Amino acid sequence: MYHNFVRHLKIILYIIRKSKILAFGFVIMCSIYAPVCAQPRLARPIQVPGFEGVTLREVFDTLKEAHAIQFSYNSNLLDLDREIHSGPYNGLLIDYLEQLLGEKYSFKETHSHIIITYAPRRLDVRKVDLAAAKNNRARVSGYVKDVRTNKPIHFVTVYDRTTFQASALTGRNGYFEMDVRNPGNTLTIALSKENYRDTMLVLLLPVEVSDLAKRRRVGYYETSDSSKTISGSALGRFFTSSRQRIQNLNLGGFFVYSPVQVSMTPGLSTHGLLNSQVVNKFSLNIIGGYTAGVEGAELAGVFNINQFDVRGVQLAGGVNIVGGHVRGFQGAGVGNVSLNNLSGVQMAGLWNKADTTAGIQVAGGANFANHARSGMQLAGALNVSRQEVAGQIAGGVNIAKKVRGVQIAVVNIADSSDYPIGVFNWIKNGSRQLALGIDESGFAYTHFKSGGRVLYAVVGMGAYLNSTELGYGIETALGAHLVQRPRFTLSAEIGQRVQFEKSWKYNEANRVSFKVVPAFHLSRNLQIFAAPTITYTEAIHTGIPADGAVWNFWGAKAARNTFHGGGTIGLAYAFK
Structure with missing residues (x-):
């Protein structure tokens, strides 16, 4: 079949070339031969x-x-x-x-x-009309019907398969009309629709068949998850029209390469309706654009939408939405979305989202990632990783399944995180303790310690038993497990105590201490500890002039800022 087709076509072209015949309206049905x-x-x-x-x-x-x-x-x-x-x-x-x-x-x-x-169904193209080329333009029209039912087919994608510069969708009566710019000597029209077999028409224009049209490089994007597509995402549906989404379904992962695209909006582009299937070296979108991908740079005043991959730099005043992988830099005034992998950097004013991150996410608001195997998340408020992440830093909350590095936020939540730094940590496979104790100042307290296998946070409160000036205190600290044995644990903590008078009036005399905490395990859950401390305590008699800090072996001086030794003893219950 293939060899016969090629041989017949060569004979026709040879006769035309030798006799200088102008061919007009010569149509070759290629729906059978095209796949071969x-x-x-x-x-x-x-x-x-x-x-x-x-x-x-x-x-x-x-x-x-x-x-x-x-x-x-x-x-x-x-x-x-x-x-x-x-x-x-x-x-x-x-x-x-x-x-x-x-x-x-x-x-x-x-x-x-x-x-x-x-593709169980077949397309039938009838009444194809090819107008003569004028001013480097040719108009092609025709009707598309179902081979079996003979009924017109709505929303069939028809596009120029030779230069990839024009495309159209059939109407309810199956009619299409397409204006092709700069046609070559042969024009291939391709027709695609979901669940139909692709069909092609090869048209010979009324010119000498001496120079073959220069074809562009084409490709096919493979996706294994139909939910990770622009048409399947909420933002993608918001920024694109139903006609563009139908075009995507019809053409699937097919795309063509082009050096440059300029668009005002996704519907007003130098590539027309075919813009969503074109990968560009450079894309300039005045308001917004919709392309197959970028291998270079893309700039937009408001938004960029890419069906497949972005390799290079993508900048938008509003949002960037990529259906494939991002390899490079993605910057947006509002937000970035990569429905698949990120290998590079995402920076946004509000939020970043990626399925798998092997780079860095930086956002003024929040970062979201389903997987972040070697990535880092930095956010002003919130980081979320559904699987593994290299590290997280946020001004508010970090949430992850597994954190291999440091996790810094007011609240850290994870299944596994060895180095959380925050006021409160909830690590499923980490450590949690409730401690009761008293120190050298007569401060009786209760502490809740939560964290990973190495670092943990301490929050607690207590009351002074024998002070006339102070009544209560609130403590926060950062601790680290230095030695962990079945019967013995050695930890170190550095923390601060904010102090209040008996009327709960804030007292400016703060207290910072460093303690080494050896704990002996009485049972699987119960521990006893006696911890020496080195403490800096500010003078609580603020009306008495202080001549600078003094050193004292044991306990603080009420009228002087004091570096002093001390200690605390107590019991701890470990939740296991």
């Missing part, structure tokens, strides 16, 4: 042994090992455990796949995979 002539790998001859009672998965594995053929498909559409019973085969790969899976499936080729899609 556009995909050399599918036209490759293969030899396959017979199979009896093996699964479809095993057949794919055999093709991969014997012919280096890898397949990409939606596992919901193929029963990989279906038993195969077939004899030996010697022929083209595409014929074998159609024999193996049936005619309801369509096959596309990328540089590394054969894409299998479900």
